[in-house]
Amino acid sequence: MSRKAPEIDLKSAETITFRGFVFLTKTKELRTVDGKAVNLRSQTAEVLSVLAARPGEIVSKDALMQAVWPDTFVTDDSLTQCIADIRRAVGDDAHVIVETLPKRGYRLNADPFGAADANAAAGAARARTRFSRSGFILAALVLVAAAIGAYYGAETWRAAPVRSSAMPRIAILPFDDMSTGADVGYLSDAVAEGIITELARSKTYAVIARNSSFRYRDQPADTRQIGDELGVDYLLEGSQQKIGNRLRVTAQLLNAQDGSHLWANTYNREIGDLFVVQEEIIRTLADRVGRRIQRPLPKSTAAQVSALHYHLMGIAEMRSDFTAAGNQLLRQLSLKAIKADPNAQFGYIGLAWSYRHDATFGWHEHEHNRDDALKRAAEYADKALLLAPDDAEAHHVRARIHTEAGEIEQALARYNQAIALNPSNSNILHGSTDPLLYIGRTDEAIDRIEQAKGIDPFHPDLLHWQMGWALWEKNDCRAALAAMRKMSRIPSGAHRMLAGIHACLGNDREAKDALAVFLQDSPGQSISQQRSEWEKVWTAPGSLDRWIEHMRIAGLPE
Structure with missing residues (x-):
């Protein structure tokens, strides 16, 4: 597809200054105010040049794409990477210098005065000291606070992530558990996690990763605030309640921009219908953006849901206690999952992870050596894949095992399958960078790290x-x-x-x-x-x- 560059009126200033940096508009060079060059890729410099031509103004994504890649079809990821490169070069962790305006574009927040060259820019910076004493003290306090926050990573907010595609963005919030007594926490986050995975796979929405959307658990927050922080168009929230062998699920879709309700429904089913309920919610959400999903309803039995329950309990234990003891508990719960349903993949995935952890961290060396642990991990992962070839987590754990065994090409192939099956899982994207870095494909690894940040604004x-x-x-x-x-x-x-x-x-x-x-x-x-x-x-x-x-x-x- 061909693009024609739009007409962009360049400002007359030959330099643009921002936060201790100077961009020379004619040569498209980035320097510090003391004249030291900052290396940028050519395309990154082109993107910065377009933004610098209109400092303080919002430049749409389309305008940037057309200006930098006028005769080439590229995906939005190319622009995302260039924006990330600029921010990394100038230390813009909080996205203040290059600001993202959700659904609108980007804005370069340059200093409110120009300079003829780098030395003049430094002189202009010195001229700031003519501010009133009170203004100087206030500015100093703000800069100190910003520096402390940047150094320790203690940011109190983040700019909305850059879109990675033209699809509408959605966040699935953790469902409230309304169960009582022994039924509390029985299914943990099964409903919401299942919707995240399957909705991302259907590619009707760009789905925010669990790590970010679940941070709002038990936190009162305004819908519009969540929408702004995550950079999404829609939010799905709901509740689940187990009463004996019955399951009650409520779900409602909200417009993240104004908080209005777009759809709501309640499902009263047998416990074994959990996966059917997930599928019905996913189909409804797909219909809302004009794309109908047509595929057979998933297999769903009470035994399978019970196996999922034990699996989720084991994973939750490892998240809270990543130790040899926590790993042993994961193994025990995985065996219970297999006993509940030997034809479900969940227990085998858990066992594969537990033996992979043994091999990687040297746990339980009295039981088996590293090679034996990896062999057992591979056997359980292969069993899970045989039972559920479309399970992203089964491909993920197998990819990790391939990596530990030095089987890099096999690892990359598995990671690619896992990412295709669940594009919203930032952990899979992160894991896939290990083999890329081992073999020197560093730029690809950086791209995937940035992708993971894009779908996981509050990433670990x-x-x-x-x-x-x-x-x-x-x-x-x-x-x-x-x-x-x-x-x-x-x-x-x-x-x-x-x-x-x-x-x-x-x-x-x-x-x-x-x-x-x-x-x-x-x-x-x-x-x-x-x-x-x-x-x-x-x-x-x-x-x-x-x-x-x-x-x-x-x-x-x-």
Whole structure:
């Protein structure tokens, strides 16, 4: 498809300044106010040039696409990546410099005055000190607060995520559990999670990831506020209540812009009809955007729902207690799931995860070694895939096992299937970057990290950790350190990556301190052990040797 560039009137200013940076409009160069060049990809520089031509104005996505890619058909993801590149280059974590206006476009919030060149920009910055004393103090307090928030990742809000497609966006909120007595929590979040997965697979909506939409559990919040924070057009909320063998589910669709009700329904069914209820809700939501889903109603029995119940209990345990003890409980509940329904995939998925954890973290070494644990994990994952070839989580765990075994191409193929089956799962997108980074496809990994952020606005700190690794791979270790510092708390396991980044920057003392924190929880690590573990997996040219060098600088024993 061909695009024709729109006419965009360039401002007369030769430079645009914002937050300590200067963009030279003629040469499309980004510099700091003291003249240091900031590298940008050519397409990223083109996007910034279009925004800089209209500072303070909203530039639509279509205008940006037509200006930068006039004769080429590209997806919205290309623009999303360029916007992310700009924000990363200028440290715009809060999306204040390049602002997203949901459904409208982007705006470059430049300083309210121009400068003829970089030196003049610095002089103009100095001129700000002529403000009144009270104005200066207020501005200083705001800047200090912003700096503290950026350093520790303690942001109190986030700009709405950039759309990754033209589909309407929807968030499925956690359903209230109205059950009483022994029935409370029986199905946990089964209804809402099932709708997220299946609705994302149907590709009628771009569905926000569970991690972000479920953060509103038990929190009073205005519909429009949630819509703004998540950048969605619609919200689905509801409740579930189990009474004996009966299930009552209510659901209502809301317009996220004004809070108006668009549709509501109540379902009174047998407990075994859980998956049928999910499917009926999904079909109704699809109809609301003019796309009818026609497929057979899913298999649904009380035994299958019981197996799902045990599986969800096990996963919840691991989320709250990611330890050897929590993993053992996951295994026990997975065995109960298989006993409840040996023809359902859920218990086998749980067992595959538990043995994968054993292999990765060295848990239960008295029972089996790493290779035996991976073999058992693979057998259970394959069983789950045989029973449910369209289950995204079954493909996900198999991909993880392939990665641990050094079977990188098989891992990438499984990840691609898992992403196709559930595009709203940010955990799968995040996991898929491991094999990409191992073989040196770093830019693809960064793209997927940004995709995960786009569907998961309140994403976990793990994405910052992964971005730190990706930027270390690109030898952009200053940016890698900035990514790691965005974590609200750097866990002990991440201090090894932090040590490698400090070593890359020549911060030898900080590298040794970070590695010491890592070794407190992971004693016995050595250079030879890491080389043996990764030499068949980490095949990106020069990466493992460079990593070993940085570990030596940090003080890891041979």
